[in-house]
Amino acid sequence: MSFAFFCKNGILYFVCRKSILAKMIVMFSKLENREEIRMKKEDCLFCKIANGEIPSTTIYENNDFRVIFDIAPASKGHALIIPKQHYNDIFDMDAETGGKLFSLATAVARALKKELNCEGMNIVQNNGLIAGQTVFHFHLHLIPRYTGDTVNIGWVPGEANQVELAELAKAVRKAI
Numbered sequence: 489m490s491f492a493f494f495c496k497n498g499i500l501y502f503v504c505r506k507s508i509l510a511k512m513i514v515m516f517s518k519l520e521n522r523e524e525i526r527m528k529k530e531d532c533l534f535c536k537i538a539n540g541e542i543p544s545t546t547i548y549e550n551n552d553f554r555v556i557f558d559i560a561p562a563s564k565g566h567a568l569i570i571p572k573q574h575y576n577d578i579f580d581m582d583a584e585t586g587g588k589l590f591s592l593a594t595a596v597a598r599a600l601k602k603e604l605n606c607e608g609m610n611i612v613q614n615n616g617l618i619a620g621q622t623v624f625h626f627h628l629h630l631i632p633r634y635t636g637d638t639v640n641i642g643w644v645p646g647e648a649n650q651v652e653l654a655e656l657a658k659a660v661r662k663a664i
C-alpha cells in the first residue's frame with residue numbers, strides 16, 4: 489500500500505511513501521499558483537487597471553471591483569465594471585462574484601442615470617471573440633442611452649420552434 493491513515497491517542501496520522509509526498513507537495517504548490525493566476529494575470533490590461541497599476545478615471549472602487557469610464561465610449565458616461573480578480577469571461581466567474589457584480593451594477597446604473605439624465609441604458613457583457621469581446625478579462629458595460637445617440641446594439645429577430653424550445657429548456661434546466 490502506498491499510503492495509510494491510522495488513529496493513535498485520538499490523533500489521526502497519515503503515512504505515505506516519499507514519492508507520494510513529493511507528488512502531493514507539487515500538487516498543492518500548483519493549486520497555490522493557480523490561485524495567483526486567478527488573482528491577477530500577467531500582461532492583462534484590465535488586471536493592471538482594476539488593481540491600480542495603470543491609472544484610470546475611477547468612478548468607484550471596493551475590494552472586489554473597480555468602476556471606470558470606457559476609453560472609447562459608445563455614449564456619454566459609458567462605464568465598465570471590472571473585477572479586481574482575473575476572470576476571462578462569464579463562464580469563468582463564480583456565482584458569488586456574479587451576484588456582487590450585479591448588486592453593484594444596480595447602484596452604478598442608478599447613479600449614472602441620475603447624474604447624466606440619460607433616458608435609458610444598455611447593460612452589455614461580451615464573452616468570446618465571436619461575441620465581440622476584445623479584452624479577455626471580464627467586464628460589464630453600462631451604456632447610457634439618449635435620443636439621437638449612435639449606439640447600435642441589435643439583432644435580426646428569428647422564429648422560435650416551440651417543440652425545440654421545450655426540449656432545449658429541459659436540457660439546460662438539467663445542466664444548471
Ligand code: 5GP
Nearest residue numbers: 544556557558559560614620621622623624
Ligand atoms: P469588449 O469589446 O471586450 O466587450 O470591451 C472592451 C472595452 O474596453 C471597449 O469598449 C474599449 O473601449 C475598452 N477599453 C480598452 N482598453 C481600455 C483602456 O485602456 N482603458 C479604458 N478605460 N477602457 C478600455
Ligand code: ZN
Nearest residue numbers: 532535574625
Ligand atoms: Zn485580468
